[in-house]
Amino acid sequence: MSLRAEAPPMTRIPRFTRAERWVHRTTALLMGVCVLTAAFLYVPELAELVGRRELVVRVHEIAGVLLPLPVLGGLASRAFRADLGHLNRFGPHDRRWLRAALRRDRRPESRPAAKFNAGQKVYAAWIAGATLVMLGTGLMMWFTHLTPIMWRTSATFVHDWLALTIGVVLAGHIGMALADPEARHGMRTGSVSREWAEREHSLWRP
Template sequence: MSLRHDPARDRGSLRRFSRAERWAHRATAVLMGVCVLTAAALYLPVLAQLVGRRALVVTVHEWSGIALPVPVLVALGSRAFRADLSLLNRFGPHDRRWLAAALRRDRRPGSRPAHKFNAGQKIYAAWAAGATLIMLGTGLMMWWTQIVPLEWRTAATFIHDWLALTLGIVLAGHVGMAMADPEARRGMRTGWVSRTWAKQEHPLWEPEPERRVHQGAERHDTR
């Protein structure tokens, strides 16, 4: 008999992410990490000399960049993933309140109302998706030397390099914030978070199964 703890049986936990979402996040993180590390090995002389084999590093960088959208495209087959994308794409009055409080560094209880995703997470997701597409497009323009004119490739190189630097800084901030929130990391690692954390950090979030129960009770009361 297995003694491993089953979070689904813990009434103090809520399901936050499905298996498809967690694997999509992990695969994307690995591919992004490879892109960042190989880019650093290509552009920093110290790392370039340490790693060597520039042609191999270029190949790994190119193919990891091309594969970067694949985990998200595969995860689109998951209903839970599509539902969370829909939530990330909505920006309501409570998100503006959250953002205003964050800019003021206001941490008072109730000052940062958030649904399943807060305003900062929504902005980061939108920015990361747009930056990834631009990086992919400019990278392909740099790769297709026989098709794309030199002027276009020069502009693409400029955009690609500076956006890569910006992306690295933003990713470092994302990792730093994740390291400061163990419960959020547990949610991405196991799919489950504590109800206490959810109520504190995402007070407007009501998981789907509970929402159905509440709606059924309301319909019953009106009869």
Template sequence: MSVRAETPARTARLRRFSRAERWVHRTTAALMGVCVVTAAFLYLPQLAVLVGRRALVVRVHEYAGLALPVPVLLGLASRAFRADLRFLNRFGPHDRVWLGAALRRDRRPAARPAGKFNAGQKIYAAWLAGATLVMLGTGLLMWFTHLTPLIWRTSATFVHDWLALTMGVVLAGHIGMALADPEARRGLRTGTVSRDWADREHPLWRP
């Protein structure tokens, strides 16, 4: 009798992301993908020779970069999105425990307490937000060449190029981790996750 009573609860789906949050993530991911692909065609000689209209690729890259903050700004109209931004911006004692376990490569669920977002996700979100703003600023300095001295443009190009490479590596790691967790991907696709997954990966989360 006890097993039958627990089965519906254990198989229940929990609401993790609203439609607005999923839209923000997908749109931001698409724009970031355009930036990465066009940057690859602009900077890698093996790909650059395949492009017949380089100026068009430059324009697509520039406008996609300018549009990157737009989904987040529009998402601020969503109460659920604003609530998740507050969760991402708060670090607690359990986050230090999670980071310690991650550094020790301790994969036991009990050793990695997490709320709705774990410490790794919080650090990634903060880093990506800061990196995007730096990329936007340096990109504008490179675009409007007549407004700044040469030394500014040279420095902006150096920072932009190397940070772009770093972002590519970090994004590849992010995608790799997402591919290793089907339930997390399902949560971003449908908005819901299983209770078992939530209890295992985010035991402190109480939806």
């Protein structure tokens, strides 16, 4: 018989429903296809590897048009709609979180957060707006006969530079996720440890 006391099991609490995880995964997949195909279309070293450029263009266009659909489908979920409400509300604690982030203060007590922290709220708002702009400018570039040439030229300029910005922001988003295994576990399985929730999202009451 071992004299070593067994560690108590880690308490887990629900964070995301299956519908919420489905929205995230499907959106991530479509966004990944858009970014990957864009890289093969615009980076010369990668473009040389593509034998059927027209096919890559079509895949890029279709993925871009489908990109808003997971979010629209997710509106059927009450939990997803509730999360959109959380993401859309900023409070005094969010301003405190942002100030601590700018100071690079990583102490949990300096970064109070409810279910979503201020960084996640800013990212969600920015990526949603960027997606709509990319969809609008992409449609102008796709259906060239519907708009004047000046509009198409401006749309191409905005689309290309915003695509580069999205790539950089997505890289930062992925980097933050890789640095937080428990957050990834929550998105993958739907539950997180209570200890993590109390440390990283002290104002969240599940």
